[in-house]
Amino acid sequence: MHQSHAHQASRLQLNSQGDLKHFLSTEGLSREILTAILDRADSFLDGHGGIRNEPVLAGRTVMNLFFEASTRTRTTFEVAAKRLSADVLNIDISKSSTSKGETLRDMLWNLEAMTADIFVVRHGLSGAAHFIASQVTPRIAVINAGDGRHAHPTQAMLDMLTIRRHAGDFTGLTVAIIGDIRHSRVARSEIHALQTLGAREIRVIGPRTLLPRDFEELGVQVFEDLSAGLKDVDVAIALRIQNERMESALLPGSSEFYSLYGLTRERLKVAKPNVLVMHPGPINRGVEIESELADGPQSLILKQVNYGIAVRMAVLAMSVAGQDAERAQGAST
Amino acid sequence: MHQSHAHQASRLQLNSQGDLKHFLSTEGLSREILTAILDRADSFLDGHGGIRNEPVLAGRTVMNLFFEASTRTRTTFEVAAKRLSADVLNIDISKSSTSKGETLRDMLWNLEAMTADIFVVRHGLSGAAHFIASQVTPRIAVINAGDGRHAHPTQAMLDMLTIRRHAGDFTGLTVAIIGDIRHSRVARSEIHALQTLGAREIRVIGPRTLLPRDFEELGVQVFEDLSAGLKDVDVAIALRIQNERMESALLPGSSEFYSLYGLTRERLKVAKPNVLVMHPGPINRGVEIESELADGPQSLILKQVNYGIAVRMAVLAMSVAGQDAERAQGAST
Amino acid sequence: MHQSHAHQASRLQLNSQGDLKHFLSTEGLSREILTAILDRADSFLDGHGGIRNEPVLAGRTVMNLFFEASTRTRTTFEVAAKRLSADVLNIDISKSSTSKGETLRDMLWNLEAMTADIFVVRHGLSGAAHFIASQVTPRIAVINAGDGRHAHPTQAMLDMLTIRRHAGDFTGLTVAIIGDIRHSRVARSEIHALQTLGAREIRVIGPRTLLPRDFEELGVQVFEDLSAGLKDVDVAIALRIQNERMESALLPGSSEFYSLYGLTRERLKVAKPNVLVMHPGPINRGVEIESELADGPQSLILKQVNYGIAVRMAVLAMSVAGQDAERAQGAST
Incomplete structure (x- = not known):
């Protein structure tokens, strides 16, 4: 901006x-x-x-x-x-x-x-x-x-409230946002809020077609590989994949998306031990997130609501x- | 009646x-x-x-x-x-x-x-x-x-309230209603209210096809010519032209209606100096009323609401x- | 159950x-x-x-x-x-x-x-x-x-309230439910409530195709003949016939239904003198119930609402x- x-x-x-x-x-x-x-x-x-x-x-x-x-x-x-x-x-x-x-x-x-x-x-x-x-x-x-x-912006701020209540102060936190960053109003509002509140590092993770083109201006780190992007993060926010996006050429099918970018307990092992898992909802189980992870102890999805x-x-x-x-x-x- | x-x-x-x-x-x-x-x-x-x-x-x-x-x-x-x-x-x-x-x-x-x-x-x-x-x-x-x-009737009464608050007592007032009088429930309710409240003169102005057939019984003055009808009026109320009427044979096109019956600052020069301009809304700018007039100091359209x-x-x-x-x-x- | x-x-x-x-x-x-x-x-x-x-x-x-x-x-x-x-x-x-x-x-x-x-x-x-x-x-x-x-169940309970307020205690009462018992959620809830509250006898009346198959288990008396079923009842509850049922093979036309099962003042003469007439609404006048009966002194239909x-x-x-x-x-x- x-x-x-x-x-x-x-x-x-x-x-x-x-x-x-x-x-x-x-x-x-x-x-x-x-x-x-x-x-x-x-x-x-x-x-x-x-x-x-x-x-x-x-x-x-x-x-x-x-x-x-x-x-x-x-x-x-x-x-x-x-x-x-x-x-x-x-x-x-x-x-x-x-x-x-x-x-x-x-x-x-x-x-x-x-x-x-x-x-x-x-x-x-x-x-x-x-x-x-x-x-x-x-x-x-x-x-x-x-x-x-x-x-x-209210979605971004409820995410900030969730992070502050469960991870404490922003200055030390590495936060990853996963999925369709390019077309997401939530992602843009979150990035601005995280920067203003002093988050240490903001990462965006997704296929090249869904990553923002202005990432340098945004001041975020870009990852096409999920495991690399999740390394040592404190917070992982999976975004909702819009169905209309799924049917377009921008995205592989939902099962291929899950195999590459779906958040699972297994893949989060590279993150910080108490990594927080968030999603703006409504969730697509087995697309953006593993069902057991969504319902598990690390998930703050219903707290967000x-x-x-x-x-x-x-x-x-x-x-x-x-x-x-x-x-x-x-x-x- | x-x-x-x-x-x-x-x-x-x-x-x-x-x-x-x-x-x-x-x-x-x-x-x-x-x-x-x-x-x-x-x-x-x-x-x-x-x-x-x-x-x-x-x-x-x-x-x-x-x-x-x-x-x-x-x-x-x-x-x-x-x-x-x-x-x-x-x-x-x-x-x-x-x-x-x-x-x-x-x-x-x-x-x-x-x-x-x-x-x-x-x-x-x-x-x-x-x-x-x-x-x-x-x-x-x-x-x-x-x-x-x-x-x-509530539309008529809010118009009466507007007139009373901005022009004072009804007994000296000449009020003109312009447009599709014949099919308008607003016009009928207004005419009855104005008469009961003692308005001096009530005029209806419009093309013959849209004027009421029972105007004598209603006790109103009928004008097919806008300038004649607006002469010395204290209040000018433009009615909304229904789109469905416009598409029928009863009315010429909207630009022809505007050229004959559209309220403008220019045409209101024959009216009283502080003439009040009203419209029940929603307005069709450039059809019943000039846009600058609707937004100008004489307009009470939003007060009416x-x-x-x-x-x-x-x-x-x-x-x-x-x-x-x-x-x-x-x-x- | x-x-x-x-x-x-x-x-x-x-x-x-x-x-x-x-x-x-x-x-x-x-x-x-x-x-x-x-x-x-x-x-x-x-x-x-x-x-x-x-x-x-x-x-x-x-x-x-x-x-x-x-x-x-x-x-x-x-x-x-x-x-x-x-x-x-x-x-x-x-x-x-x-x-x-x-x-x-x-x-x-x-x-x-x-x-x-x-x-x-x-x-x-x-x-x-x-x-x-x-x-x-x-x-x-x-x-x-x-x-x-x-x-x-709230429909059943409002019927129970109606009966208790107008006929008093349940233990002496014979209640008939008339119409499409088989497909009615109201009938099932009413039967359970009436039994629990101690009604003396519960009857269901209607054509064989619309009577419940499990009436023995339900503990109700079954009547295909309206006059026999209404004999000495304290309360007669006509159910609404769904239009979609009428158009199916399960039911004769609405006028034939009325001639066989429609509640009328005449037919209620075999019931108790102060028989109460009820219907969950909305009523089909001349199908389940005679119009004059619905509006008459015995009718509690609007009280029910x-x-x-x-x-x-x-x-x-x-x-x-x-x-x-x-x-x-x-x-x-």
Whole structure:
């Protein structure tokens, strides 16, 4: 990412006091902000797999704008918002006025006028969440729930929370991400977050066709060989292989992928003894990961889902607080 | 409208103390009732674009019965109901038992028995909301969210609120409605409300094919020429042209419509200097209205949406109160 | 049902103190438990057709997992959960990750990790609810909202509540169930509940093709002749004839069914004078039941719907309490 992009992303996400007011990407956010998100998320976890409710969004309206369907991600945001006592509306974009020729901007302005406080945005186009954040008035906080190949920052942050809670401080950690790095919004958001939080080394592992072309710029180590890439890692994150990718020429069949890049207990023997195993889900058993490994003691896959609720609560609560502070500031000057 | 119709509509909408218990149409409601709705709506506006919540419907269940899809209108009612602390259920009519051969009456009775308090009804047939109100027991308040070509009374009332807040008292005002008057439920509801509230003159402007045939009975002035119709008006309301109408023989193409009836800054020069510009949305830029006008200082289009939440809160709260009073009355006698 | 099945069903549904923790079927539950459910449901009825809210599930998350669409049943559970102040999420199974190749178990585990407290399950396969209850961790209470031909226990219990409130104690009652007994999950659940609650005699009436093959094991009296079967009954429950059944070879046309098995005022003259008439809905007027009878004074059809909210509130509240007690027990030992 060019410096100017990062600067712009930063400017858009922070209010004049430097606090979060939109959550669009992990790029451009400082270690302080990312750490503050993790701390806030931690505060919602009760330590027994449960989540502490906190009614900080009572009377506030969250609108889920999913231009691309994702029941899983939408559900996590819906649970998170309700645990903060917000009202949640799922806007059925496909049936809404945009299909009657209304422009996207008009749709957004109308939803704003209906007194929304937060837009949770999922879109198939990279940059859509940034565009929407640039269009809305300061009343609305925008949260990126995944846009194109660009970013999926709440997924990245729940992975950071998982690593911090189970491996401790980032500065000493070697983290490997395995699979389709090139087309993954999760991978991009994770790499930025890991770098900002100070991870010692970030590796990406996969067939040449699925590795990023800009790896030097990204500052990651590239491995086509799984065993070499897993050597001495503290954390191994397997990415989901999209079915549509499998059917294209970019990938061999799923069994060949498994034989070359599937994570197994056997292959992880070259990693650190207590290596953590992660996956953003939903998992393809026997494709990206061995079934026994996914269900075994090293696997944090379901913890990730659980922490995901807390991370989404954190960014919802912090963004609204940041917008409120900005508005109060504006009113007093 | 015949006297008997108005009388019947009035009887159905008011309880024995003369208070609102259903909100079905602006027809048959007195100036006192319409003014009370506007006053109640005003009480929810905080003056800074926000809405004051009031938990008067806590523990009450609102069921949205949308026999005709309208994401926009449904969303406004959902927001309004939640801001009153009601529980809201969107009943998926297309998948419900009526498709299994259940009659409409049986469906209504079943939803009643599930302890609904309010039905918000949208239907493609004129009179559907009145029919439903005539079938339910006194426990349920029915709100018309648009029925056929007949009425869309909450849209009319939010327009009245917009006019009252920005132009003041109705008695001196000349209001023009432009576009497809003949097929518009909004226009009909607006005309009745404007008359009841005492507007000085109501004009309808459009091509002959889209003007109402019963304009004399309606008591409106008819103009086929836009400039003549806009002369000295205080308020200009452009209606949405339905795409399906555009494709029929009733209308020329959209660019020809714009050249003859599209509202522009230039054409509004014949109107009063501070003429207010309104549109029920969603707008077709460059068809009913010039884009710069829609976004300009005279435009109240987004205010209308915002006031729409307050108006829906008002009719929901008032109708339930009216049903409660009626039931209490029945219990004590 | 074999003893071992009943024992297993019992074991799965009760916690170590013998209280309800899942509600999967009426089979295997004692008279004490069924009576406790009816008592709890009674406590929610205000005696005037209304339901008393009780915020016992505030902060809890109910997830509706409807693998088979049923707007009617889903709506009743949604109303019930909201009246207990729970947050409710309708998971769109058809669009969820299972369609991306995720296994059912992985989907359940993921929803659990999102901190669900209750799964309300509807499934086309018999035994699905039991399977799901056997897979989830002790944090989640599972409620069966209908599975295949197997069970629809909340429907059975709302029928029991209806009978108890209107006919009093079960021990003197003769109850007839009319229609498609063989394929009905409702009939099976009712028969078990009636037997457990001590009904004197249970009759099933219908054409041979729709009568159960295991009636001796079920302990019911079988009648192919309606008049003979209705003789001296206290309660007559007409089941809904599924349209798909009507079109198969198992049934004559709907008018022939009505002439042989349709419940009418005339035919009920052989029953007890105050015979109660019930139907799980939605009714086919003129097929299973005469229209005037359905709307007449003996009909409890809409009461059943109303009591259904209370019964669902009861099993939701009791199951969560049972899981809480179990977890507290586990924590203290």
